[in-house]
Amino acid sequence: xxxxxxxxxxxxxxxxxxxxxxxxxxxxxxxxxxxxxxxxxxxxxxxxxxxxxxxxxxxxxxxxxxxxxxxxxxxxxxxxxxxxxxxxxxxxxxxxxxxxxxxxxxxxxxxxxxxxxxxxxxxxxxxxxxxxxxxxxxxxxxxxxxxxxxxxxxxxxxxxxxxxxxxxxxxxxxxxxxxxxxxxxxxxxxxxxxxxxxxxxxxxxxxxxxxxxxxxxxxxxxxxxxxxxxxxxxxxxxxxxxxxxxxxxxxxxxxxxxxxxxxxxxxxxxxxxxxxxxxxxxxxxxxxxxxxxxxxxxxxxxxxxxxxxxxxxxxxxxxxxxxxxxxxxxxxxxxxxxxxxxxxxxxxxxxxxxxxxxxxxxxxxxxxxxxxxxxxxxxxxxxxxxxxxxxxxxxxxxxxxxxxxxxxxxxxxxxxxxxxxxxxxxxxxxxxxxxxxxxxxxxxxxxxxxxxxxxxxxxxxxxxxxxxxxxxxxxxxxxxxxxxxxxxxxxxxxxxxxxxxxxxxxxxxxxxxxxxxxxxxxxxxxxxxxxxxxxxxxxxxxxxxxxxxxxxxxxxxxxx
Numbered sequence: 168x169x170x171x172x173x174x175x176x177x178x179x180x181x182x183x184x185x186x187x188x189x190x191x192x193x194x195x196x197x198x199x200x201x202x203x204x205x206x207x208x209x210x211x212x213x214x215x216x217x218x219x220x221x222x223x224x225x226x227x228x229x230x231x232x233x234x235x236x237x238x239x240x241x242x243x244x245x246x247x248x249x250x251x252x253x254x255x256x257x258x259x260x261x262x263x264x265x266x267x268x269x270x271x272x273x274x275x276x277x278x279x280x281x282x283x284x285x286x287x288x289x290x291x292x293x294x295x296x297x298x299x300x301x302x303x304x305x306x307x308x309x310x311x312x313x314x315x316x317x318x319x320x321x322x323x324x325x326x327x328x329x330x331x332x333x334x335x336x337x338x339x340x341x342x343x344x345x346x347x348x349x350x351x352x353x354x355x356x357x358x359x360x361x362x363x364x365x366x367x368x369x370x371x372x373x374x375x376x377x378x379x380x381x382x383x384x385x386x387x388x389x390x391x392x393x394x395x396x397x398x399x400x401x402x403x404x405x406x407x408x409x410x411x412x413x414x415x416x417x418x419x420x421x422x423x424x425x426x427x428x429x430x431x432x433x434x435x436x437x438x439x440x441x442x443x444x445x446x447x448x449x450x451x452x453x454x455x456x457x458x459x460x461x462x463x464x465x466x467x468x469x470x471x472x473x474x475x476x477x478x479x480x481x482x483x484x485x486x487x488x489x490x491x492x493x494x495x496x497x498x499x500x501x502x503x504x505x506x507x508x509x510x511x512x513x514x515x516x517x518x519x520x521x522x523x524x525x526x527x528x529x530x531x532x533x534x535x536x537x538x539x540x541x542x543x544x545x546x547x548x549x550x551x552x553x554x555x556x557x558x559x560x561x562x563x564x565x566x567x568x569x570x571x572x573x574x575x576x577x578x579x580x581x582x583x584x585x586x587x588x589x590x591x592x593x594x595x596x597x598x599x600x601x602x603x604x605x606x607x608x609x610x611x612x613x614x615x616x617x618x619x620x621x622x623x624x625x626x627x628x629x630x631x632x633x634x635x636x637x638x639x640x641x642x643x644x645x646x647x648x649x650x651x652x653x654x655x656x657x658x659x660x661x662x663x664x665x666x667x668x669x670x671x672x673x674x675x676x677x678x679x680x681x682x683x684x685x686x687x688x689x690x691x692x693x694x695x696x697x698x699x700x701x702x703x704x705x706x707x708x709x710x711x712x713x714x715x716x717x718x719x720x721x722x723x724x725x726x727x
Contacts, residue, residue: 202637202694203694204683204694204695204696205693205694205695205709205711205712206695206709207667207695207697207707207708207709208707208708208709209705209706209707210610210611210614210615210706210707210708211610211614212606212610213230213231213606213609213610215227215230215231215602215606217230217549217599217602217603218597218598218599218602219597219599220597220599221597222578222579222597223578223579223580223594223595223596223597223598224248224576224577224578224579224580224594224595224596224598225248225251225576225578225579225598226248226251226576226598226599226601226602227602228251228252228259228260228263228605230602230605230606231263231605231606231609231613232609232613233262233263234262234263234264234608234609234612234613234616235261235262235264235612235616236264236266236608236612236616237612237616237619237620239565239619239621240266240560240565240566240612240619241266241267241373241524241565241566241567242264242265242266242267242566242567242569242608243265243266243267243268243269243300243373243524243566243567243568243569244260244265244267244268244269244272244569245269245271245272245300245302245568245569245570245571246272246529246569246570246571246601247571247573247574247575247576247598247601248575248576248598248601249268249272249575250574250575250576251576251578253274257274257276257277257293261298263605263608263609264605264608264609264612265569266297266298266566267297267298267299267300267372267373268294268298268299268300269300269301269302269568270299270300270301270302270358270371271302271574272574273294273299276293277292277293277294278292278294278358278359279292279357279358279359279360280358281357286360289360290360291359291360291361292358292359292360292361294359295372296359296361296370296371296372296408296410296411297372298372299359299370299371299372299373300371300372300373300374300375300568301355301369301371301373301374301375302374302375302376302377302568303352303374303375303376303377303403304377304378304379305321305322305377305378305379307348307351307352308320308321308345308348308378309321309322315342315347316342316343316344316347316348317342317343318330318343318344318345318348320345320395321378321379324392327388327391327392327394327395328388328391328447328450328453328455329454329455330344330345330395330461331343331344331345331346331461331462332344332345332346332394332395332398332458332461332462332463332464333345333346333461333462333463333464334346334347334462335462344462345395345398345399345402346398346402346462349399349402349403349406350402350406352369352374352403352406352407353367353368353369353406353407354367354369355367355368355369355370355371355407356368356369356370356408368406368407368408369406369407369408369411370408370411371407371411372410372411372412373411373412373413373414373524374403374407374411374412374413374414375413375414375415375416375480375568376399376400376403376413376414376415376416377415377416377417378399378415378417379416388447389438389439389442390442390445390447391447391458392439393438393439393442393443393444393445393471393472394444394445394447394458394463394467396418396439396472397443397444397467397470397471397472397474397475398444398463398464398467400413400415400472400475400476401466401467401470401475403475404475412477412478412522413475413476413477413478414476414477414478414479414480414521414522414524415472415476415480416480416526417439417480418437418439418440418472419437419440419479419480419481419515420436420437420440420441420473420479420481420514420515420518420519421434421435421436421437421481421514421515421518422437422481422511423481423483423507423510423511423514424483425483425484425485425486425489425502425503425507425511426499426500426501426502426507427503427506427507427509427510427511427645427646427649428499428500428646429499429646431510431514431646432513432514432644432646434514434518435518436473436518436519439472440471440472440473440479440519441471441472441473442471443468443469443470443471444463444467444468444469444470444471445468445469446458446459446463446465446468473519473521476521477521477522478521478522478523478524478565478566479515479519479521479522479523479524480523480524480525480526480568481511481512481514481515481523481525482511482525482526482527482568483507483508483511484526484528484531484532485502485504485507485528485531485532485547485551486502486531486532486534486536486539486540487531487534487538487539487540487545488501488502488538488539489502489503489504489507489531489551490504490531490545490546490547490548490551492548492673492675492702496649496652496672496673497649497650497651497652499650503649503672504547504551504554504555504672505551505554505558505645505649505655505670505672506645506646506648506649506672507645508554508555508558508559508645509558509559509561509562509627509645509655509657510644510645510646510649511525512525512559512562512563512564512627513562513627513628513644513645516562516563516627522565522566523562523563523564523565523566524564524565524566524567524568525559525564525566525567525568526567526568526570527555527559527567527568527569527570528570528571528572529546529547529552529571529598529600529601529604530543530544530545530546530547530571530572530596530600531543531544531545542591542592543572543592544590544591544592544596546596546597546598546599546600547600547603547604548600548702549599549600549603550603550670550702550703550704551600552600552601552603552604552607553603553604553606553607553610553704554607554668554670554704555604555607556603556604556605556606556607556608556611557607557608557610557611557668557704557706558655558657558668558670560611560619561625561627561657561658561659561668562625562627562657563625563627569604572592572593573593573594576594576598577594580594580595583595607704610704610706611706614708615666615708618659618661618664618666620661622661622662623659623660623661624659624660624661625659626657626658626659626660626686627657628642628643628644628645628647629642630642630656630657630658630667630684631684631685631686631687632653632656632682632683632684633682633683633684633685634653634654634682636681636683637683637694640685654669654670654671654672654680654682654699655668655669655670655671655672656668656669656670656682656684656697657669658684658686660686660688660689660711663691663710663711663713664708664709664710664711665686665693665708665709665711666706666707666708667684667695667697667705667706667707667708667709668704668705668706669682669684669697669699669705669707670699670702670703670704670705671699671701671702671703672702673702674699674701674702675701676700676701676702677701678700678701679698679699679700680698680699681696681697681698681699682696682697682699683695683696683697684697686711690713690714691711691712691713691714692711692712692713692714693709693711693712695707695709
């Protein structure tokens with residue numbers, strides 16, 4: 168009898184548990200179905216025919232019309248092919264979203280070059296200071312046999328302990344010092360004809376340092392590297408105008424190298440970015456003088472490289488597999504173009520409040536690793552180029568250095584044989600990727616420039632998404648989305664306006680997927696569904712409804 172009773176009790180318990188489960192599922196589905204979805208107004212696309220694949224050395228700047236960036240954003244042109252249109256309209260770049268031009272892309276009408284391009288007395292460049300930029304490359308410091316500074320440290324970091332900050336007075340090799348190399352950059356105002364009465368000073372709007380020795384192993388003291396980088400930035404600050412912004416391609420707070428790994432989100436600032444300068448002692452056994460004997464000033468002691476720069480430059484040059492739709496992109500050591508674009512910004516914005524200006528290239532970076540192309544011969548696919556120009560700005564970044572490894576382009580040159588080392592690179596590339604990038608900028612800023620007024624909020628990885636019709640909601644960083652092979656969405660909120668970009672990376676043309684995005688802060692109750700086809704870059708905007716609250720009157724003296 169007792170055993171029968173137990174069976175009956177257990178059966179009732181199982182029944183009750185099952186009913187509870189069913190009710191929970193029903194309640195969840197009912198709740199998901201009861202949520203009112205708000206539509207997004209899709210952002211228009213321009214109608215244009217990209218430059219055909221067989222046309223090399225050319226891109227069309229007129230695939231879109233005039234548009235401008237908000238005052239708080241910048242795109243510096245250091246790309247290829249300004250020569251294609253500059254003679255017809257030198258200002259056209261500035262009406263296509265670009266805000267500044269790097270020195271090597273300027274015409275003779277815009278700058279003075281001693282001996283080669285002297286100017287009459289009183290000449291002044293047509294470029295405003297905000298439109299001028301310069302990259303200071305390694306050749307400025309070391310370019311044998313003609314370079315007068317001969318700073319071997321910029322070629323090999325292990326020469327750091329032997330590098331002079333400032334040579335002593337009367338030293339016959341006074342030019343062989345970091346101070347001498349930085350002092351020469353003060354002639355920027357002579358380049359543009361706007362030197363103040365107080366003397367020469369650099370009047371570039373922005374200066375980008377690109378010493379390019381970050382890939383060299385450091386076998387000597389890290390402190391020696393820190394001291395030289397801090398002094399370099401401090402010296403550049405003293406020879407630049409108060410309105411010149413300075414930064415460097417390296418160091419950055421943290422370099423993800425495009426992988427967007429778990430560990431990247433818990434990393435601390437890079438030692439070269441954050442370590443304060445300190446004096447170093449002599450080492451007679453290695454013929455090393457103390458930092459003081461090599462001219463390091465006390466004024467930089469306790470200061471880090473980050474203390475002297477105005478902006479950081481987290482960005483990533485994509486290796487060729489990042490453009491390969493058939494490759495795997497979910498592994499920790501596998502590249503993913505969109506995770507790279509977003510992850511670099513997510514990680515570095517958490518490590519430093521400095522402005523962020525990323526360097527971007529529409530071709531792959533050369534690599535000797537297995538599976539990578541040793542030549543820069545892979546162009547960013549259309550969705551990658553357009554998406555880079557859109558998603559990047561959803562991170563709250565401040566600017567871009569749009570770079571390429573060639574200056575001028577000559578359309579339709581002779582077809583090169585496969586054995587030619589220039590095959591597939593430089594002028595022998597198809598540049599339709601520029602047109603797709605320009606189209607992305609136009610879609611975002613021609614239509615939504617008003618949202619970037621300083622009052623916007625960038626949700627980044629706080630963008631709340633559902634991939635199961637609203638059953639569960641997630642706030643994923645770029646690495647999470649990459650590893651789970653999920654579609655990406657990022658949102659910007661400004662008042663009652665929400666702007667959402669969404670994309671399913673590497674999707675085949677027939678692939679369809681739906682996702683939902685919601686925003687429930689500040690009294691808003693907004694949920695929308697986005698249906699993606701293939702690798703389209705979706706961009707949509709909506710006015711968010713606020714939650715309607717019903718006031719309930721309370722009567723304390725009413726009769727019971």
